[in-house]
Amino acid sequence: MNLKGRSLLTLLDYKTDEIQYLINLAKRLKEEKRQGIPHRYLEGKNIVLLFQKDSTRTRCAFEVGAYDLGMQTTYLGPTGSQMGKKESVKDTARVLGHMYDAIEFRGYLQTDVMALSEFSGVPVYNGLTDLYHPTQILADFLTIQETFGTLKGLNFTYFGDARNNMGNSLMIGCAKMGMHFKAVAPKALWPRKELIEVCENIAKETGATLSFETDPLKGAKDSDIIYTDVWVSMGEAKDVWLKRIKELYPYQVSKDIMKAANKKAIFMHCLPAFHGLDTEVGQQIAMEFGDQYPTVKHGELEVTDEVIESKQSVVFEEAENRMHTIKAVMLATLSDDYE
Numbered sequence: 045m046n047l048k049g050r051s052l053l054t055l056l057d058y059k060t061d062e063i064q065y066l067i068n069l070a071k072r073l074k075e076e077k078r079q080g081i082p083h084r085y086l087e088g089k090n091i092v093l094l095f096q097k098d099s100t101r102t103r104c105a106f107e108v109g110a111y112d113l114g115m116q117t118t119y120l121g122p123t124g125s126q127m128g129k130k131e132s133v134k135d136t137a138r139v140l141g142h143m144y145d146a147i148e149f150r151g152y153l154q155t156d157v158m159a160l161s162e163f164s165g166v167p168v169y170n171g172l173t174d175l176y177h178p179t180q181i182l183a184d185f186l187t188i189q190e191t192f193g194t195l196k197g198l199n200f201t202y203f204g205d206a207r208n209n210m211g212n213s214l215m216i217g218c219a220k221m222g223m224h225f226k227a228v229a230p231k232a233l234w235p236r237k238e239l240i241e242v243c244e245n246i247a248k249e250t251g252a253t254l255s256f257e258t259d260p261l262k263g264a265k266d267s268d269i270i271y272t273d274v275w276v277s278m279g280e281a282k283d284v285w286l287k288r289i290k291e292l293y294p295y296q297v298s299k300d301i302m303k304a305a306n307k308k309a310i311f312m313h314c315l316p317a318f319h320g321l322d323t324e325v326g327q328q329i330a331m332e333f334g335d336q337y338p339t340v341k342h343g344e345l346e347v348t349d350e351v352i353e354s355k356q357s358v359v360f361e362e363a364e365n366r367m368h369t370i371k372a373v374m375l376a377t378l379s380d381d382y383e
Contacts, residue, residue, distance in 0.1 A: 047377050049167060050376075051170075053158060053161055054170065054176040055220055059220075060221060060250060066182055067185055067369070069372040070372035073371050074365070077112060085113055085114065085379050086110075086113040086375065086379055089113075089116075089378060090143070090144045093106055093150075094149045095120065095122060096122055096152055098121070101366045102148075102366065109371035110371075113374060115374070133159040137159060138164065145378060148171050152173065154176060177213045179366065181217040182369035182372075184365075185217060186369050187358055188200075188310075195222065197223070198269065199269070200225050200268065200269045201264060201270055203228045203297055204295055205273070205292065207234065207236060208273065212235060212239060214271065216242075216243055216246075219243040222251045225252065226255045227256050229292075230258060234256050260295055261301070264302075266305070267305040272346045274345070286332075289333055289340065289345070292346070293340070296345065301351075310356050311354065311356045311358070312357075312358060313346075313357075313359045313362075315363055317359070318345035319347050323343070326345075
């Protein structure tokens with residue numbers, strides 16, 4: 045399979061066998077890294093990491109992955125680039141495309157990452173936008189495959205805001221890979237009708253199903269995977285918190301939710317997660333809203349500490365797999381002679 049020159053902007057652009065190929069390649073690279081086998085297939089190449097939003101996992105995964113492959117990286121943080129300020133996205137794309145072999149973008153608008161891909165002339169990787177987060181889904185699916193041995197036919201349940209970039213991307217990924225996707229959320233936070241229709245057409249070909257539920261315990265039933273995400277996205281105003289807590293508090297992933305799922309169900313979260321009082325934001329939210337919501341008083345929002353620290357939780361394996369799957373994407377799209 046030849047993916048050289050391809051960008052990764054959304055999993056909608058990739059076929060089922062291409063996604064599986066990237067997951068399998070990531071598995072191989074993970075095994076090589078753990079065995080200490082060098083795989084510097086991209087020696088001499090350079091990638092620029094263009095971040096409008098800060099990140100721990102995305103930045104570290106790209107940097108370590110690039111180093112393992114023999115690449116050099118340049119990190120441009122939120123104040124490190126003139127893109128959108130003194131220089132257009134189109135011009136930035138052409139400048140960076142003349143200097144680098146690939147571009148990673150983590151920011152606000154899907155249209156920006158699309159413009160970078162259109163005008164740079166090099167592969168562009170979406171490290172998160174307002175609509176999609178495809179590199180995270182590859183890591184999630186590698187983790188699921190490692191746990192269950194397969195993807196097809198599994199029951200995947202997403203709790204929380206299902207219209208955000210994670211809800212969108214997980215629904216697409218499940219449809220592509222023949223998994224049964226269920227969103228458990230208030231109806232107002234279900235995915236956009238247009239995207240549901242796109243995914244339903246994909247699902248007809250792969251055997252996947254899509255369903256939507258408002259009752260948390262009913263939604264958790266028969267689930268193999270319970271997944272959630274933060275309730276307020278990076279960059280949103282502080283006053284959004286109260287509205288989101290009111291909407292989503294019933295959908296907090298708790299011990300009762302996990303008990304309602306299948307016995308061997310796993311818990312997943314793309315991180316960071318609010319599950320205690322050991323973060324500044326968690327402390328602030330607990331002080332402001334803890335009197336109204338019991339678990340919020342302990343800094344627990346989308347998931348309880350009991351769940352994320354349980355044996356069912358695979359969130360840190362999932363975080364590690366960001367590195368291996370991102371490495372696979374870079375290798376597959378920048379080289380054709382690594383086999």
